[in-house]
Amino acid sequence: MNLQLSGIIPPMVTPLRSRDALDESGLERLIEHLLAGGVGGLFLLGTTGEGPALSYRLRRELVERTCRHVAKRIPVLVCITDTAMVESLELARAVADFGADAVVAAPPYYWQSTQSELDRYYECLANEQPLPLLLYNMPGLTKTVIPMGTVQRALEHPNIIGMKDSSGNLGYLHQILRLRGTRTDWPLFVGDEETLAYAMLAGAEGGVNGGANMFPKLYSQFFQACANRDLKRMHDLQDLVVRVSDIYRAGSGASALIKGIKTVLSLLGICADVSAEPVTRFEGQDRETLNALLQNLLPFLP
Template sequence: MMKIEDIKGVIPPIITPVDEDENVNEEGLKKVINHVLDGGVHGVFVLGSNGEFYAFDFENQKKAVEITVKEVNGRVPVYAGASAITTKECIKLAKMAEEVGADALTVLTPMFIQPNEEELYNHFYAVAKSTKLPVLLYNNPGKTTNNISVSLVEKLSKIDNIVGIKNTSLDFAQTIQYLKVTKNNPNFKVLSGTDYYIYGTLAYGGEGCVAGTANVAPKLVVDIYEKYISGDIEGAMEAQYKLMPLRDTYSYGSFPVVMKECLNLMGINVGDPVRPIEHCSEAKLNELKKVLIKLDLMK
């Protein structure tokens, strides 16, 4: 059983390679898992937004979690995304992830609809109660248009198996407020979900990050965390600045294609994005190469 202390460090939301029919590609997924594990990451998160979770039916989601659990083989905790528009579907995904052997769940706010605070509380409460697994809340208001407020985090943090939140928001003040209202709760962890704010989140007492760029540059992202933890504050800040040009490339194509493009350019063949998303333009791919060369990720 996963311990609360295990929720820490760098947890990449791994990309999901697909075959020509846009089903999960097992060999490609194993490659990505081993690439990030070789980089020293502290967890693996399958079926996040970088993993195009929204693109897969239930069978494909189950397959992705199964492959990840088997390939990781206990080396680090596996976090499985259990995100959907309805509570019923999230519960179905939560139960599947538990059965398949995931260590924890990550649950995004519903998308498309706009539940009020009470409805959101009831949603997360119901999903948490449907499983024995620890649940990490996932706030990504830019993508879902729903924001988990500070007062809602305070309430949800009192539910036994809701153990933390990943904040993918450019509103860094909100991350600080999450930390403030939960600082007396040792069983609740706050993680950065925005790769610009990894160092800042650690400095305010956060536990680490769920970083899309760790798909591509796991060693560099791990460097920010490890150096910070060991007391090398300057080294951690330097690694954070070094990472920023890679995070800046997100705008080179439609989300989430860019991290897939980077891995392809690095020779880790992960194939195509799921349509309607398409590959970056030739010009942007050349820009991307320059960034990867500068980071010593390709020649």
């Protein structure tokens, strides 16, 4: 188990042609775009990857194609978050066969779970499938905050190797960093782009940030500036990262984030802008707004 994770690990969007159909060539262009941008790994089927909205068949196809195309150049992590533990285990076993390097799981998200249920949940997931596991704290969507007691147990489990925190709550992050102490082999990633710089300064290992789908070089250099404690460069790049987030605020509704990223990827010629139903693509004025944001950003990007 000597998987070394760090840097920017984009929560890769899932390029789609139409209902339940991958945009295969778009997927390959997207992977090359991310590799060229210097990312430290790929994170498939997460929130930004629309994992929960895809059929199980397509989830498997995406992982299989991605692993084949990446061909071990960087680690591939697969999000197996589900409301049915049995489906999570089956997906984990399947993606292990495809060559994925690790799995990531947020708490089940239909009901809230108690701590003892979460403890048992992560123990099953860690014990009953072959890949190393990372915890994924995403209370805004799962309704459940992973409690410190569960993190403590995870730190002691040989097959749980790290954590992604998308709470955006720095107090929570600091508690985990304290709990982890010197266990820097147990990496911590943050999902929230606003928190990345600070989390890095505080000791986190990297970010799983949606914006890196579009501008992997920007995020990689931002990560590097943070890692180097180069505050001047960190702030210059932070300003750009904050401007990127305007892309997520075009349109309205929770799906605007994913639609915004996919629209920009389509404007960049990388992949189609289709989302899983019932979400539709941005068209007309929304697409023009995003194009204007993009054109304003491009001259400043690395």
